[in-house]
Amino acid sequence: MNKFNEALNRIDEKNSEDPHKELADGKTYPKELLYSERMTKQLLEFKPEASEELQIAARAQHICRWQTPREDYPMTRVGYLNWRNDLKKEHAEITAEILKEVGYDQDFIDRVSFLVQKKKIKKDAESQILEDVICLVFLQYYLDDFEAKLKEDHKEDKMLDIIRKTWAKMSAEGHEAALKLALPDKAAALVNRALS
Structure with a gap:
């Protein structure tokens, strides 16, 4: 198996652990696994030529999201923004670890981390x-x-x-x-x- 498919499989394995379930098309899925599959499907419909970095970032967008519940933060605008920022960092860290394990180089990992954190939207084409x-x-x-x-x-x-x-x-x-x-x-x- 190549690095790219191995990375996607590992992201899916992580998201399969989501204890929250969602029903779609008569089948029950771990919530974040379903979300990540929808992200990949939508990305490939929208940009069939998407780079590997962008495809991995889309698949990992909510990786292990349930581990950082919204309820752990104050129910205020600031609490919400802190929660979102912490999530972005955690998603990037978990994804970077997977990419390192499957053998991607640091430049590739840095680019995926940049995208997962949705940096420079409106300025960076892939972030947008x-x-x-x-x-x-x-x-x-x-x-x-x-x-x-x-x-x-x-x-x-x-x-x-x-x-x-x-x-x-x-x-x-x-x-x-x-x-x-x-x-x-x-x-x-x-x-x-x-x-x-």
Whole structure:
């Protein structure tokens, strides 16, 4: 097996340990394994020629995410931002360790770490592609669930705000891909309202 496939397999093995489960197409998956598979699928649809570094970064985007629960941080904006920053670092460290073990050189590892941490979005082409893919996966698979979890109070306003913020992170090419997604009816209606 080559280094690339070995790296993907090891990322999948880590994500298979997720105790949280999610149902998709009548089958139960470890939550982060399913997310990583969706990231790879979306990336290859969006950018079939994506580099190995970008493909690995997409697959490892949420690696072992359950090990750092949101509840461990204050339920404030600052708490949320600290949680997100700690996650990025942890994802990069776990991925770097895997890449080192399978024999990648330091330059390759550094590039994947840079991408996993989504540095220089809007300035670095691959970081922007990764951000677009994250947003596409969110819109396609997680928008409905997210909406269901919000409290009724100002729910629609919050959803429209989230969609607009997601849209602002994306490139023009990402917007084009998002408008072609086959979204569930409720999600499609929200997106249309947010963008009108």
